[in-house]
Amino acid sequence: MKTAAMGSAAGFLGVLGSKANAAPYETPSYAKAMAPVKIKSVRAITTCPSGSNLIVVKVETTEPGLYGLGCATFTQRAFTVVTAIEKYMNEFCVGKDVDNIEDMWQSFYVSSYWRNGPVLNNALSGLDEALWDIKGKRANMPVYQLLGGKSRFAVPVYAHASGINNRRSYR
DSSP: OHHHHHHHHHHHHHHTSOGGGSOOOOOOGGGTTSOOOBEEEEEEEEEOGGGOOEEEEEEEESSTTOEEEEEOOOGGGHHHHHHIIIIIIHHHHTTOBTTOHHHHHHHHHHHOSSTTOHHHHHHHHHHHHHHHHHHHHHHTSOHHHHTTSOSOSOOOOOOOOOOOOOOOOOO
C-alpha cells in the first residue's frame, strides 16, 4: 500500500513538474528554409458599398510587402467588430508567428469570455482568412491548393436572374 501511494505521488508530482521537460516549439519542415515572419499589426478596414457595412481584416507582417486580407463582416454590429479587431485582436496577435494559425485561433477563441458570440467569431474568421492568405502568398500557391486542391472543376448555375420585371405571370 505504501509503495502504491509513493508511486501515485511520484506520478502526480511528475505531472506538476517543471515545464523544462516540455518539448520546445519545432518549426514545421516546410518553413525551415524560410525566415520566420511575425505579425506587425492587425487592423480593420471598413467600407460601405450600397449601404452594406463591410469589414476587412488586414494582417501586416515583418516581411516588407507581405500582408493578408480576410472578411470579418457582421453587418448588424459592424463597429463592435472593428473595436474587437483594433483594441483586442491587434494586441493579442502582434509578435506572433504567422505560420501558427491553429494555435493562434485556439488561443484567441479560448481567451475570450464571450465564446461563440457573433462579434468575436467574425473578427476571428477575418484573422483566420488573412493568415491563410499570407500562407498562400508565402508558398506561392492559391489557398485552395494548400487545403487539398479543387473539389469541383465546374459548378452548375442558374443564370436567369436579371432582376428585370417582365410582368409575365407564371401559374
